[in-house]
Amino acid sequence: MANYTQLNERIFVIDTHDLGREARTGSYIIKDEKITIVETSASPSIPFILEGLKELEIDKNDVEFIIVTHIHLDHAGGAGLLLEHCPNAKLVVHPKGARHLADPSRLIAGARAVYGESFDALFDPILPIAKEKLIVKNDQEVLAIGPNCTLVFLDTPGHANHHFSIYDPVSNGIFTGDTIGIYYHELAKDGIDLFLPSTSPNQFRPDKMITSVEKIKALDVSAVYFGHYGMSTNVKEVFTQLKHWLPIFVNAGKQSFEETPNASPTQHKDTIRDILFKKVSSYLDEREIPRNHEVYEIIGLDLDICAMGIVDYMNKTK
Numbered sequence: 001m002a003n004y005t006q007l008n009e010r011i012f013v014i015d016t017h018d019l020g021r022e023a024r025t026g027s028y029i030i031k032d033e034k035i036t037i038v039e040t041s042a043s044p045s046i047p048f049i050l051e052g053l054k055e056l057e058i059d060k061n062d063v064e065f066i067i068v069t070h071i072h073l074d075h076a077g078g079a080g081l082l083l084e085h086c087p088n089a090k091l092v093v094h095p096k097g098a099r100h101l102a103d104p105s106r107l108i109a110g111a112r113a114v115y116g117e118s119f120d121a122l123f124d125p126i127l128p129i130a131k132e133k134l135i136v137k138n139d140q141e142v143l144a145i146g147p148n149c150t151l152v153f154l155d156t157p158g159h160a161n162h163h164f165s166i167y168d169p170v171s172n173g174i175f176t177g178d179t180i181g182i183y184y185h186e187l188a189k190d191g192i193d194l195f196l197p198s199t200s201p202n203q204f205r206p207d208k209m210i211t212s213v214e215k216i217k218a219l220d221v222s223a224v225y226f227g228h229y230g231m232s233t234n235v236k237e238v239f240t241q242l243k244h245w246l247p248i249f250v251n252a253g254k255q256s257f258e259e260t261p262n263a264s265p266t267q268h269k270d271t272i273r274d275i276l277f278k279k280v281s282s283y284l285d286e287r288e289i290p291r292n293h294e295v296y297e298i299i300g301l302d303l304d305i306c307a308m309g310i311v312d313y314m315n316k317t318k
């Protein structure tokens with residue numbers, strides 16, 4: 001089976017199998033004059049990218065740009081390793097992310113603290129990137145990758161402060177990382193589009209997320225390329241659901257902190273996760289998705305992490 005899916009004339013997605021899961025993370029390949037990759041996922045995902053490039057008959061030496069939407073490890077952890085395989089490529093990153101790619105010691109320490117003994121299997125190695133390989137793009141800055149294609153970078157915080165989104169004028173599409181949520185691709189075959197916000201720790205800010213959503217919405221794009229996972233052309237629904245779910249996520253945090261002000265962070269996290277799980281599952285019940293559907297496993301994991309980010313946000317704002 002091919003490692004990649006063709007999305008339109010010149011954009012392909014390679015399944016990078018983050019956490020060993022299918023359709024969890026993807027790397028986008030833009031086959032323009034200058035071959036450009038968007039997102040790398042973590043280092044264990046790099047073999048999938050290399051295999052996909054081979055299938056697409058792209059020489060690794062011809063890759064010119066590797067762009068990461070933000071520096072969370074499931075998007076950028078493998079960037080240093082991929083650069084070793086693509087020696088002529090430059091790495092394009094948000095101004096707030098660059099120094100952590102040059103010196104990943106804080107990223108490594110943070111991931112070790114969270115993942116403990118699983119760190120090696122999930123993320124190793126996280127390699128530093130030489131400063132001269134890094135290109136920083138501020139809000140509204142551009143990158144020409146072909147005679148007809150100049151990508152535009154938009155500062156889009158909310159999920160993380162080191163997050164930008166990348167507008168592609170040729171497909172009138174945008175690579176949004178985690179800014180405007182997660183697309184639950186597992187439900188596509190059931191004819192259901194589910195988009196939930198990604199509120200993971202520890203820079204989640206709902207107000208910034210809404211500003212970023214509005215900024216992206218104003219572009220009137222025809223396609224959204226999600227970090228997790230794949231492309232949606234049901235663009236109106238993406239924004240509608242984000243605006244539907246985001247207040248529900250924040251209110252779950254408010255409810256927990258109001259009703260049990262003395263609870264521990266873990267207790268708050270569990271309460272918030274359970275509230276959200278109920279809301280999402282009743283939404284899916286109404287759409288006749290059975291409770292044993294494979295999507296529930298990943299929703300369970302995501303809501304747990306989202307709940308952690310909401311606890312962090314509540315603690316910072318109370």
Ligand SMILES: [Zn+2]
Nearest residue numbers: 072074178227
């Ligand atoms: Zn992510």
